[in-house]
Amino acid sequence: xxxxxxxxxxxxxxxxxxxxxxxxxxxxxxxxxxxxxxxxxxxxxxxxxxxxxxxxxxxxxxxxxxxxxxxxxxxxxxxxxxxxxxxxxxxxxxxxxxxxxxxxxxxxxxxxxxxxxxxxxxxxxxxxxxxxxxxxxxxxxxxxxxxxxxxxxxxxxxxxxxxxxxxxxxxxxxx
Numbered sequence: 001x002x003x004x005x006x007x008x009x010x011x012x013x014x015x016x017x018x019x020x021x022x023x024x025x026x027x028x029x030x031x032x033x034x035x036x037x038x039x040x041x042x043x044x045x046x047x048x049x050x051x052x053x054x055x056x057x058x059x060x061x062x063x064x065x066x067x068x069x070x071x072x073x074x075x076x077x078x079x080x081x082x083x084x085x086x087x088x089x090x091x092x093x094x095x096x097x098x099x100x101x102x103x104x105x106x107x108x109x110x111x112x113x114x115x116x117x118x119x120x121x122x123x124x125x126x127x128x129x130x131x132x133x134x135x136x137x138x139x140x141x142x143x144x145x146x147x148x149x150x151x152x153x154x155x156x157x158x159x160x161x162x163x164x165x166x167x168x169x170x171x172x173x174x175x
């Protein structure tokens with residue numbers, strides 16, 4: 001989901017319909033995925049330590065939070081640069097997209113910090129439930145974003161398709 005949000009923020013399907021200049025994103029997404037897998041793997045190695053109550057505890061959790069905040073900074077930069085290239089309608093959509101994306105990116109750091117306020121034996125439960133709610137909310141939002149003909153469809157290049165349901169630029173579809 002992180003890679004998808006950053007791709008859209010960079011203008012994929014909003015400013016262009018082909019990956020084109022965004023081909024650098026494929027290796028970047030791969031690297032982010034590898035780093036995440038390595039961090040989770042290191043966390044699993046120490047999983048049975050007697051002092052550890054959940055897998056995101058300790059240095060691994062702080063690194064994951066830092067990576068998440070760096071990805072958030074990249075997301076904000078990408079939204080800002082795409083908004084500068086687009087029109088008024090695209091800027092309005094990107095404003096809403098920035099808010100929803102910010103909630104997505106900042107939820108993990110928020111849950112991570114709130115978890116520290118609970119007793120050690122409650123931390124796993126709080127972290128698991130918080131992350132599950134965040135993922136469910138994010139999935140619901142992305143599903144409504146992509147599967148309805150809402151604002152995203154209207155500002156994206158998907159609405160300019162010659163396929164049934166789309167319209168060409170400058171042509172108003174009559175129904």
